[in-house]
Amino acid sequence: MKHPGRLLAGVAALALAAAAGVVVSRSGDGAGPSGGTAAALQASGSPTPAALTDAQKTARAREVDVLLARRATAVLKGDLKGFLASVDAKQPRLVARQRTLFGNLRKFGFSSLQYFTADSWDAPQLAQKHGPTTYSTRVMMRYRIAGLDAKPVQTDLGYTFVRRGALWILVEDGGIDEILTRDGHRQPWDFQEVAVVRRGKVVVVVDRRETGLGRKVAKVSEDAANAVRRHWPRSWNGSVMVVAMAEPRVMATLWTSGNGRGWTIAAKAVTLYEGEQLGKRFGPPVGSRIVVNPAMRKDLEQDLLVHEMTHVATVPIGPRAPLWLVEGLAEYVRCHAIEDDPQWTVDPYRRTVRSKYLPGMTSLPDRETFDQDGDKAYGQSWWTVEYLASRLGTKKLAALYADLAVHSTSTAAYTAILTKHTGKTPAELTAAVRKYRG
Ligand SMILES: [Zn+2]
Numbered sequence: 001m002k003h004p005g006r007l008l009a010g011v012a013a014l015a016l017a018a019a020a021g022v023v024v025s026r027s028g029d030g031a032g033p034s035g036g037t038a039a040a041l042q043a044s045g046s047p048t049p050a051a052l053t054d055a056q057k058t059a060r061a062r063e064v065d066v067l068l069a070r071r072a073t074a075v076l077k078g079d080l081k082g083f084l085a086s087v088d089a090k091q092p093r094l095v096a097r098q099r100t101l102f103g104n105l106r107k108f109g110f111s112s113l114q115y116f117t118a119d120s121w122d123a124p125q126l127a128q129k130h131g132p133t134t135y136s137t138r139v140m141m142r143y144r145i146a147g148l149d150a151k152p153v154q155t156d157l158g159y160t161f162v163r164r165g166a167l168w169i170l171v172e173d174g175g176i177d178e179i180l181t182r183d184g185h186r187q188p189w190d191f192q193e194v195a196v197v198r199r200g201k202v203v204v205v206v207d208r209r210e211t212g213l214g215r216k217v218a219k220v221s222e223d224a225a226n227a228v229r230r231h232w233p234r235s236w237n238g239s240v241m242v243v244a245m246a247e248p249r250v251m252a253t254l255w256t257s258g259n260g261r262g263w264t265i266a267a268k269a270v271t272l273y274e275g276e277q278l279g280k281r282f283g284p285p286v287g288s289r290i291v292v293n294p295a296m297r298k299d300l301e302q303d304l305l306v307h308e309m310t311h312v313a314t315v316p317i318g319p320r321a322p323l324w325l326v327e328g329l330a331e332y333v334r335c336h337a338i339e340d341d342p343q344w345t346v347d348p349y350r351r352t353v354r355s356k357y358l359p360g361m362t363s364l365p366d367r368e369t370f371d372q373d374g375d376k377a378y379g380q381s382w383w384t385v386e387y388l389a390s391r392l393g394t395k396k397l398a399a400l401y402a403d404l405a406v407h408s409t410s411t412a413a414y415t416a417i418l419t420k421h422t423g424k425t426p427a428e429l430t431a432a433v434r435k436y437r438g
Contacts, residue, residue, distance in 0.1 A: 072115050084102070087170045088171045110144065111146040121136045131162060134160060139157040147203075148240075150287065150316075152274075160172035160175045194208055195214050205241065218242075220301070227336075232329075236313035251291050266296050269288045273286065308330070325384075335349065357375075363430055364380075364381075384429070403421065
């Protein structure tokens with residue numbers, strides 16, 4: 001904590017970022033089959049290249065699936081030639097991008113990797129450019145990174161192929177990117193050459209020319225993961241990927257948040273789901289990546305990562321914990337991690353919460369409170385969790401979290417679970433928190 005002043009503002013910005021990552025990432029994405037882009041593509045007037053029968057479409061997808069399977073095998077085996085065999089050799093820039101992609105993919109150490117076709121798309125402008133056999137399709141990439149992903153996760157790509165003789169050839173690797181999952185498809189391996197730095201169970205991704213930064217971030221990340229393990233009683237093995245690249249597009253579209261306040265987000269946790277359909281998450285959350293704001297990647301402090309890693313540790317439990325508990329717990333763990341060092345204290349934060357945020361507290365902070373006044377919402381949430389930990393102990397606090405994260409399917413269920421674990425209704429809990437001095 002070199003900048004105690006940041007304790008308030010920086011933290012709130014950070015926490016809000018994580019809220020966005022954890023709670024709303026990948027929901028509300030309008031780019032689905034009925035979304036604007038797809039509708040525009042289909043309505044743009046060009047006739048379908050050829051009226052393929054369903055059987056022909058199935059055969060085409062099956063043939064491209066064979067090609068995609070070969071590419072996956074090539075990645076796993078380190079066979080660059082095999083990987084590039086399906087790439088249009090007449091396009092040097094495409095070949096160069098694919099070569100970089102291959103080199104990057106090799107650095108991640110996949111324990112499994114599959115590519116397969118998902119939805120095909122009519123993209124008339126691509127058909128015009130590449131001719132009547134043009135086949136644009138969303139491609140799923142389903143993978144596990146060794147030592148990181150407990151279960152396979154998936155992301156999507158937009159590829160365009162044409163038929164040349166008996167072969168399908170990749171002619172575009174970004175022609176239909178606008179229909180893809182908004183945050184998900186821009187993966188760390190999709191841009192410039194990266195370096196992957198592993199330290200313990202932490203995997204850090206940086207630009208290759210910033211490998212030194214990667215080592216620094218890896219050390220800070222491992223310390224942060226250990227801090228979470230000290231203060232969060234449920235098991236978490238500390239496996240996490242931290243992306244700290246200069247490229248701002250990686251798994252992110254926005255680095256500011258908060259109802260027009262323009263806060264700068266320092267880092268966020270992006271949730272991964274077991275399966276993912278176009279624009280919609282489905283299946284249980286299986287993990288997270290932490291993405292660091294490119295502008296702040298060189299000044300990353302441990303407590304910021306502690307907050308995000310608390311989300312990483314708790315996300316797999318379930319998606320239904322209330323925002324005040326999700327963010328309050330991350331702040332609780334962060335503040336305790338800071339005070340593990342006898343040199344540092346969060347007393348200024350405590351004083352601000354007591355004097356500024358508690359007197360007017362009339363309810364547990366909800367989404368609206370977070371949007372309107374992030375500082376206040378995070379402060380109140382933190383204090384609520386401090387109160388609960390002091391009354392219940394961290395084990396029972398974790399049990400409350402787990403129960404809510406899985407079973408809080410309605411307001412009635414939420415109230416019942418909270419009352420069962422704490423002996424208090426939400427209103428009674430609010431009153432107790434307001435009086436709690438720490
Ligand atoms: Zn957060």
